[in-house]
Amino acid sequence: MSKDDKPAHGRYGVDIDLPADIPDAIAALLDRRVIRKYSSAAISETTMALLLSAAQSAPTKSNLQQYSIVVVRNPSVRNQIADLVPSMPWMKTAPVIVVFLGDVRRIRRLAEMRGHTYQNNNADTFMNAAVDAALAMQCFITAADHLGLGTCPISYVRNRIDDLAEILALPDGVFPIAGLCLGYPDAAGYLSMRLPQKIVVHRDHYDDSELEDDIADYDNRAHDRFALSPTKQRHTDKYGVLEKCTWSENAARQLSLPERAGFADFLKRKAINLASDEP
Ligand SMILES: Cc1cc2nc3c(=O)[nH]c(=O)nc-3n(C[C@H](O)[C@H](O)[C@H](O)COP(=O)(O)O)c2cc1C
16 A cells, blocks of 8 residues: 555545544545546436435435435436536536535425415525535435446536526526536546645634645645646636646635626525525
């Protein structure tokens, strides 16, 4: 076993103390990665039903289950969605695209059906629906990994959110979280190095007083393992190509230009109110 094959070393680029016996399910999580190329092998309906059952086994706020899932197998609909994101050609190779949606519509309809006033069109409900959908997506991903399938979430579909909503016929109260490419892997994924626990995990109180030094260490480790090629460096037209473009530089570059400025407007047009706590 090379040092990068050790569970923590692969994930962090440094060793950390872990139990000697790591259960297979957790070892698989430490080795998890997105897959961006799929074979044309079909995925059976029973396999899909199993994955969807895993997704629906995720925790959900107050058991309100404020999400929906659209399974897109039809090649014409899949292509329409993939065509929204030409910069991500791996979408075209996925035999299935699964779209995870926050859904506050169903509960509103239930309020009508039960004759109650609905008084929670607010940011908290939006957040609960978004978290529900994300947790369901992660359970789906974990189950897919266990079956030897590969996945890749695609939030870029939200760059063309009105077109996506039209393709999927999304009504008011329903909004996309992400598409998820699904298929049997046709290429190995790459194990991404994560920030050290020292940066992400706080003990008793939040404390980022050593962030600058800790990020510099992480940047160096990540660069030593996988130097970012010019094509992976963000906004080179504005900032140029660097020989050493670190994770923090690339993250700061990415968010230095506005992304998806129309999302709040889309939610408003879909009758989702983020602006106040008024119903
Ligand atoms: C909410 C979400 C949206 C994502 N959107 C995209 C996307 O649009 N295109 C893509 O290729 N990967 C996307 N990804 C995958 C991330 O780029 C990937 O998870 C990250 O680079 C870390 O790699 P890893 O998952 O292999 O550890 C997304 C992941 C998440 C969780």
